[in-house]
Amino acid sequence: MPRRLAALFALLPLILMQTPPGAALAAQVGTASGLPLPRYVSLKSDRVNLREGPSKDHRTSWVFQRAGLPVEITAEFETWRRVRDAEGTEGWVLHSLLSGRRTALVTPWSKTGTLALLESAKDDGPVVAHLQPNVIANIKRCDGSWCLVLVQNVSGYLRQERLWGVYPGEKVD
Numbered sequence: 001m002p003r004r005l006a007a008l009f010a011l012l013p014l015i016l017m018q019t020p021p022g023a024a025l026a027a028q029v030g031t032a033s034g035l036p037l038p039r040y041v042s043l044k045s046d047r048v049n050l051r052e053g054p055s056k057d058h059r060t061s062w063v064f065q066r067a068g069l070p071v072e073i074t075a076e077f078e079t080w081r082r083v084r085d086a087e088g089t090e091g092w093v094l095h096s097l098l099s100g101r102r103t104a105l106v107t108p109w110s111k112t113g114t115l116a117l118l119e120s121a122k123d124d125g126p127v128v129a130h131l132q133p134n135v136i137a138n139i140k141r142c143d144g145s146w147c148l149v150l151v152q153n154v155s156g157y158l159r160q161e162r163l164w165g166v167y168p169g170e171k172v173d
Contacts, residue, residue, distance in 0.1 A: 030073070030075075030076035031076055031077075032076040032077070032078055032079070032095075033076060033095075037073065037074065037075065037076070038072050038073060038074045039072070039073050040070055040071070040072050040073075040102060040104075040165050040166065040167075041070070041071060041072075041073055041081075041083075041098045041099060041100055041101075041102075042067075042068050042069060042070050042071070042098070042099050042101050042102065042103040042165075043064055043066065043067055043068065043069045043071060043097065043098065043099070044067065044096075044097050044098060044099045045067055045097055046065055046066065046067045047063060047064070047065055048063070048064040048093055048097045049062075049063055049064075049093070050062040050063065050064060050083070050089065050091035050092070050093060051091055051092045051093070052091060052092070053092055054077040054078065054080035054082070054092045055080070055092075058092065061091050062089060062091060064085070066136070068101075068103050068136045068138075069085070069103070069105075069136065070086070070102075070103045070104050070105060070136070070164065070165030071083040071084065071085050071093075071098070072084045072085075073098070074090070076095075077092075079094060079095050079096070080092045080093070080094060080095065081093055081094075081095050081098060083098075086105050086108040086164045086165075087108070101138070102138075102139040102165065102166070102172055103136050103137060103138055103139060103165055104136070104137050104139055104147070104149070104163035104164060104165030104166050105133075105134055105135070105136060105137075105163065105164045105165055106131045106132070106133060106134065106135045106136075106137055106151075106158070106162065106163060107133045107134075107162050107163075107164075108133060108134050108164050109133075109164075110133040111133060112133070113133070114130035114131060114132055115130070115131045115133075115158065115162060116129075116130055116131075117129040117130070117131055117149070117151065117154065117156035117157070117158060118156050118157045118158070119156055119157070120157060121143070121145075121146035121148075121157045122157075123159075125157065128154055128155075128156040129151065129154050129156060131151060131158075135151055136151075137149035137150065137151045137158070137163065138150040138151070139163075139165070139166060139172055140155065141172055141173055142160055142166055142170060142171055142172040143171060144160065144169045144170065144171050145159065145160055146158070146159060146160060147159075147160050147163060147166060147172070149163075
């Protein structure tokens with residue numbers, strides 16, 4: 001029996017290498033909500049305390065002051081959600097301050113220039129607006145390459161990789 005066990009452990013790295021990269025991630029669900037982890041949501045309020053731990057007894061480390069800001073939920077504990085923003089800041093937020101409404105930040109990694117919001121999902125499509133970095137866009141749908149978004153009553157298309165708040169290749173209806 002010990003030889004079989006040793007053989008199994010020797011094969012384990014080979015078995016793990018055969019697992020598709022996203023398979024383990026796709027199987028993760030929150031213990032409190034049963035929803036996938038990680039996932040994107042947005043802030044409901046203009047004032048959301050980011051805490052060091054999952055209770056009101058923990059110190060507030062940051063205060064978000066932008067309703068609609070997308071955040072990524074990375075963990076759950078009872079009514080608390082561990083979130084990360086586009087800059088990588090992490091902490092715990094009460095779930096009632098989060099919304100399932102999908103939003104995204106336009107090129108938050110860029111500090112200058114604008115991005116063309118297009119009339120159609122084509123790189124050479126007509127431009128309907130120019131968006132500054134860090135503008136919050138409401139996601140209407142994404143097909144894995146392009147997203148139809150709404151920014152201040154103007155709708156148009158952006159390449160998915162230009163947004164923080166939607167995963168590469170993710171489809172949103």
